[in-house]
């Protein structure tokens with residue numbers, strides 16, 4: 001998968017942006033508040049139909065205008081296709097090759113993206129809510145059906161809580177029925193999270209060992225809250241029974257309080273260092289290393305399961321990491337061959353991820369313009385256990401084709417071939433049957449399995465209430 005071209009119109013403060021990204025690193029440099037994150041958000045929104053930050057779709061539309069539009073031309077399994085999304089009047093509409101998309105499968109068709117933001121770096125010391133969201137984004141990326149499954153759970157939870165608020169007047173027969181639905185859907189959420197953690201935790205722990213600067217091993221764990229340890233490994237049906245029993249046992253208390261006190265919506269990700277709570281005892285640097293380990297593990301895990309690297313979006317993460325860990329991350333990106341978008345206020349922090357084919361851009365006041373490349377990083381010491389960063393070259397000046405309307409079409413001067421094809425030589429090839437032909441990733445994409453009414457077109461917004469405007473119900477994971 002590779003993004004060949006990106007266009008955004010009236011998206012937040014971006015009036016008109018048109019660029020041809022590098023097959024590898026594309027770097028946006030600018031002062032605070034200029035529109036760098038908006039650029040990444042446009043791309044994230046295009047690739048997921050979910051806002052990266054916004055609570056409401058209307059926030060995405062440039063002030064004083066009626067609609068925002070983002071479109072991208074992708075190379076997917078050897079074929080080019082263009083997807084676009086428009087937001088206006090609180091409604092979003094999705095298009096494939098200029099026509100309204102008839103389904104999510106058709107729209108996504110193999111696009112995968114992983115975003116990494118400074119908010120992620122705060123997740124260890126944040127509350128369980130933030131960690132659940134963080135975990136569930138990774139679960140969605142890995143198991144697309146989770147989008148629908150988690151919404152089923154959120155709906156069941158909302159229904160039960162509504163009934164609980166009736167207190168003693170609540171009909172026990174209805175509560176029995178809601179408990180059964182909640183237990184079933186809760187067990188599904190739990191097993192999805194557990195499966196993701198089983199894949200991801202060993203990778204994250206190994207990465208942390210290389211960057212943690214401590215002999216204490218990190219452990220990334222997940223266990224259903226309020227259930228005995230013995231339920232950690234039982235099958236889904238048994239887990240549903242255990243949840244049902246727990247719900248019954250807590251019913252009186254839940255009725256008094258008016259909310260459900262057990263289930264995946266109260267679970268947490270347990271992060272420990274040397275057996276102690278990372279939240280309570282790890283240094284800030286160690287906490288960030290735990291998150292970095294997770295993110296790299298997530299990318300690697302998707303690579304292994306999809307057969308190709310997802311598109312990576314890193315929003316000014318470098319300024320939040322210490323120099324050595326930043327060097328590790330930049331070295332990883334350069335060596336991975338991934339197509340990555342980076343934003344930064346300080347170009348020197350990310351130059352180790354750059355190469356001759358890097359597209360450098362200046363972002364100022366919502367305008368995006370070509371920027372001379374940074375000189376080669378050189379001499380950045382890798383951490384012990386770190387793979388050496390890929391060789392970095394001196395970038396070339398951009399070719400900035402100024403279109404008739406005065407907007408620059410940005411592209412790297414010497415794009416180097418097609419990232420996917422090149423990378424195929426350097427990594428284990430999974431074979432066409434694993435990479436999928438016309439559907440493997442469609443089945444994989446989080447949005448590919450429900451939640452949207454496809455007709456007319458792929459419109460969504462006010463009419464879909466809880467999920468159309470980017471606001472999520474409590475307990476409902478979001479990407």
Ligand SMILES: Nc1ncnc2c1ncn2[C@@H]1O[C@H](COP(=O)(O)OP(=O)(O)OP(=O)(O)O)[C@@H](O)[C@H]1O
Nearest residue numbers: 012013032033034035036037038059060061062063
């Ligand atoms: N809907 C909108 N219409 C117009 N401008 C908007 C809209 N939403 C946000 N902005 C503006 O976008 C700017 C913020 O852009 P962005 O978040 O991309 O900054 P940034 O360059 O990433 O900065 P930082 O480095 O501080 O994160 C602010 O000036 C804000 O007022």
